Amino acid sequence: MQMKTGVEQSVYAILILQMLPDKAVLPGEAISQQLGASSTYFQKLLRKLVSADLITSVPGVKGGFKLKKKPENIRVYDIYLAIEGKQSLYCSSGVLCDMLALEEVDQCCLLTGLMEEAESSWKAVLKRETIATLYEKTKKDYPEKAEMLQAWVQEKKVL
């Protein structure tokens, strides 16, 4: 039971895209290189982010990706949801139904309620942080590094 590595990569990818000026895009290849990720697989992640309406894509020469929403409106939770999907962490196998021979199929698990509460509590934390706040932290913790990254984005940007 562990979160996919794709979530972390996606967060950083969006953090990079957030540095782009308006109307500019960044090719997926460039992002994957910067992240040191497998290029082809990383593009699959980007498409998930597109499906989730977090970023938009433009095909063709001078194409690439850019943010669809404002950084302050993209929560870590949204990225998590885009990559991991919406199925919950806990899924009862209905053992209790068989064991107690219960007719009522729904909610025949003693743990489901508790687990849903736990998951909500977990997700609530992920909903607090946004790309905007994450970027502020970056600038605060590593100001010169953030500058470097910004420069790299300016160099690689298209359009």
Next chain:
Amino acid sequence: MQMKTGVEQSVYAILILQMLPDKAVLPGEAISQQLGASSTYFQKLLRKLVSADLITSVPGVKGGFKLKKKPENIRVYDIYLAIEGKQSLYCSSGVLCDMLALEEVDQCCLLTGLMEEAESSWKAVLKRETIATLYEKTKKDYPEKAEMLQAWVQEKKVL
């Protein structure tokens, strides 16, 4: 990213063992049958619970398993920990280190702090419920079924 089914089975197994009178044990085979689980694999789960000091085992004829702690001292969280292990839900791959060329290896991830907080919040909920409270809920929700289960335990118990 989904919890193992073994956690649910283990919770119900301990819920059954909790019904045993003192000094009595229940063979793993009987429990697995009641749960409708694969017998051989389920015994692996039981051994994990033994390692976690939640239950004790006695070998030999008339052997089996019984609780090691009192039901009110066994939290759902303890069972989760015994089965899933102690590694956290989120594990940074250190992408940010490479990307920003950071020397400081530890805590070079913008998400680790947030994720740890989220996980703590999640675990806190699992720590609230114990086998004792879970048993109370069962008796309250399905009083006659709990009675049936209790009768079955009396029939199957050893010693």
Next chain:
DNA sequence: GTACTTTTACTCGGATACCGTCTGTCCGAGTAATTATGG
């Protein structure tokens, strides 16, 4: 110089392979109660 074609550099989506983990099965070893055996 304009209209058209070709090339180029991207995204998109499916098919497929690899690998680690969870699930499940099997076997031999250890343990202790029960049963069988011999005196």
Next chain:
DNA sequence: CCATAATTACTCGGACAGACGGTATCCGAGTAAAAGTAC
């Protein structure tokens, strides 16, 4: 009847096979800008 041996019914732990999901690679198709070509 008592002591010892054999059987039985469990747990224990390792080795191993299968299923599944995440990761990764490759390919053809679509798209649009740029470059080339013809008149």
